[in-house]
Every structure is written in structure tokens, then in C-alpha cells.
Amino acid sequence: MSLFHGGRHSEGLLCTEEGTTYHCTRGSSMPQYKLTYFNLRGRAEISRYLFAYSGKKYEDHRIEAADWPKIKPTIPFGKIPVLEVDGVTIHQSLAIARYLARESGLAGQTPVEQALADAIVDTIDDFMTLFPWAEKNQDVRKQAFDDILTNKAPELLKDLDTFLGDNNWLVGKSVTWADFYWDVCSTTLLSCKPDLADNYPRLLALRDRVQAIPAIAAWIQKRPKTAM
Structure with missing residues (x-):
């Protein structure tokens, strides 16, 4: 035996x-999972989608901005989100999400698909990092957001639409974390400019397909309502 x-x-x-x-x-x-981030969707939401899809139990530990200065020194590299897996701390939001995608079978079915999914995620993330999320001057923030959404977003949307084509999913024949990341990020973008993707019905339909996945639909329904 x-x-x-x-x-x-x-x-x-x-x-x-x-x-x-x-x-x-x-x-x-x-494994025992603990995901730590602010009480926002932000850079932790892709991981929450992956947890929801996989059905894995985890602690969704949300901290308030006022508590961050005293918590920051205890966090490796001083940035969140972080994911603790049986006491081992993983930092960097996309490293966390990529790990969870692999664990959940959503990283891509072949090495090439995995590389393509990573590339799409990185492309979207490069765009999202253009925004001055931490800018406190509201006039400066608004001007920057308006410029990015008006002058830079159309190029990204055009490229994503071309890449997607008439397929159901961005990579391969089934959903991957790249589709989840598009939905997560486009939700934030559309909250800033609701008509942003009106000229790209295929990208909007992709959002609908992701949000129609029962586990994702359930998470969206029950998650805390936050601005970002």
C-alpha cells in the first residue's frame, strides 16, 4: 500500500x-490562499475572476487606503496585490494571475497559446499603465484621462478587434485569462467613457461572453461595488 x-x-x-x-x-x-489588495477592483480583479472561475476558496483580504502606510513595510517589495499560497508570498499582479491561470487551465492549451495569451495581457496592461491613477489633482487627472481615451484607446481597440476577428475568444478555441483581462480592464475603461467601444461590437460581444460564464456572472453580482 x-x-x-x-x-x-x-x-x-x-x-x-x-x-x-x-x-x-x-x-x-x-493550498491556503490569501489575496491582499485595496478595496477596489484594480489590479487584483483578474485574480478574483480566476478564483471565481476555478471555484478555489481564498481569503479576499481588502485593506483601506488609510491603513496602507502601516501595512506597506510588511509587504514584500512594498506593493500590492500579493497572494499568499501556504504562507509563501507572490507579488506582482500579473505574476499572480498567470500562476492562477495555469492552475485553473486558463493559461492556454499549448505553449504557443500561452505565449499569445501572455502577449495580449501585456498589451492591455501596457495601455492601462498609461493612466495617472494616483494623480490627486483632478484637473490634471481629467485632462490626461481624456487625452488617453480619445487619442490612444482607438488604436488599442482596433488592434484587439483585428486580433480577435470573428473568433469567440482571443486565443484558441476556449476562454483564457486574456479574455478575462479584457473584460476586467474594459469595465474600468467603459466606466470612464461609456461609448468607448461602440465601434467595436465584436469586443463588446466578447465582454458579454465572459460575463455570461456562470461563475463570473455570480462573482460580478456579489462582488463589492467600487468605483475602480
């Missing part, structure tokens, strides 16, 4: 081998 922990298709199962028969019970190998 031997013991082994189940792999990807038997997550958290402790299995006993007796001859050619395996008796499996829920063991203690299920």
Missing part, C-alpha cells in the same frame, strides 16, 4: 493505493 497526493485532476485528494484500487479522501493538501 502506498500514499500519494492527487495531481491536477484530483486537487486536494489524499489517495491510498491498494493493488490496482485507489481509495481517495479529501486531504490537507489543498
